[in-house]
Amino acid sequence: MSAAEADVVRPLQWIDKPENDHTDGETKAAFVDTLELPGWCIDYDRAATITGYAQISVGGPEKCNCDACRNWALTRDAILPREMRALLDRLGVPCGKECEVYHVCRLQSGLHSYGGWYHFVGCVNYGEKEVSPNVAIGPFSMYFFAGGALLPKPFDGLHTVQLDFVAEVPWLSNVPEAP
Numbered sequence: 001m002s003a004a005e006a007d008v009v010r011p012l013q014w015i016d017k018p019e020n021d022h023t024d025g026e027t028k029a030a031f032v033d034t035l036e037l038p039g040w041c042i043d044y045d046r047a048a049t050i051t052g053y054a055q056i057s058v059g060g061p062e063k064c065n066c067d068a069c070r071n072w073a074l075t076r077d078a079i080l081p082r083e084m085r086a087l088l089d090r091l092g093v094p095c096g097k098e099c100e101v102y103h104v105c106r107l108q109s110g111l112h113s114y115g116g117w118y119h120f121v122g123c124v125n126y127g128e129k130e131v132s133p134n135v136a137i138g139p140f141s142m143y144f145f146a147g148g149a150l151l152p153k154p155f156d157g158l159h160t161v162q163l164d165f166v167a168e169v170p171w172l173s174n175v176p177e178a179p
């Protein structure tokens with residue numbers, strides 16, 4: 001570029017990025033899709049989430065391998081309601097790749113109280129735990145928040161949302177039943 005052209009370009013760049021503009025890196029990422037649920041509005045990027053999960057070989061329960069996790073891993077396909085799988089699929093989350101699953105206890109009903117969470121690329125536009133109603137799908141109850149605990153490496157530096165769930169589910173495997 002000639003000196004004359006450079007003179008023209010520089011002032012324009014100044015206009016685009018004034019010195020007092022500190023929004024770089026903080027600007028809200030633009031997401032392609034929006035999930036709307038009662039009390040919630042969540043933007044997400046399915047393709048980016050799928051790309052991230054492609055680098056994660058197994059889910060949290062498989063890594064832990066305690067009795068409660070083994071039971072979960074062996075029976076999650078039967079436990080997760082179709083609507084929940086559809087929701088996860090829409091977000092780009094493989095249902096077998098929970099970040100963590102934890103067993104709370106065997107309830108008096110004979111069902112087991114479990115909790116766990118998934119991450120996906122996106123942001124919570126609207127909605128907040130204990131303000132918005134939990135999203136209920138069958139025995140699952142869930143809510144969303146920005147960021148997340150134990151975020152897997154492939155999602156480092158991305159805008160992420162944690163889908164946190166609790167569920168009361170039967171113990172369906174032959175693994176010795178946890179108390």
Ligand SMILES: [Zn+2]
Nearest residue numbers: 064065066069
């Ligand atoms: Zn475990």
